[in-house]
Amino acid sequence: MIVGRDLEASSLLHLYAPLLIYIIINLAYCLYLKHIAIVDVFCIASGFVLRLWVGACVIAIGLSHWIVITTFLLAVFLALAKRRDDILLLESGTKVRKNIDGYNRVFLDIAMGISASLVMVAYIFYSIDESVNERLHTHNLYLTSVFVLLGIFRYMQITFVLHKSSSPSKILLTDRFLQLVILAWLASFIIIGFWR
Helix, strand or coil: CHHHHHHHHHHHHHHHHHHHHHHHHHHHHHHCHHHCCCHHHHHHHHHHHHHHHHHHHHCCCCCCHHHHHHHHHHHHHHHHHHHHHHHHHHHCCCCCCHHHHHCCHHHHHHHHHHHHHHHHHHHHHHHHCHHHHHHHCCCCHHHHHHHHHHHHHHHHHHHHHCCCCCCHHHHHHHCHHHHHHHHHHHHHHHHHHHCC
């Protein structure tokens, strides 16, 4: 009976720990950290990882280290794209946030390129991770990487060529090309990972 209580307490700790950390980071972000360039982007990315952690606790599945890293890096990439859009607004005379002086277009272009590369590498490692392959009973998940690369390139095209990286959710809701890529990735992931 005591073992059962310890197990239950441990499960609750795994669920409530990320929620508590999420609240602390959000409060710190709202009060101070959002004004510090680079730190603001990492706070945003941490929030996505914590949501992933809570989701995994709720449905009781283990997380690959690589999916955590991929999620963090993808969130960094998207937040940097948003900061780049803020720089474009600043160049046209509108200052949207205090910490924008800690960024410039060259830095953000390089940081986005590095982040995009790391996202791709992390996703490939996730797709060939032995624990993931065992859970999904496949060694072909790496084939979905082509859609991840296509999605990243499309987002970079929207950011660098079309200069429309204002909001990741807005882009997701309006860009038909990106929607089709995400659907193709999801379909290929389901077919390869779950179709038996």
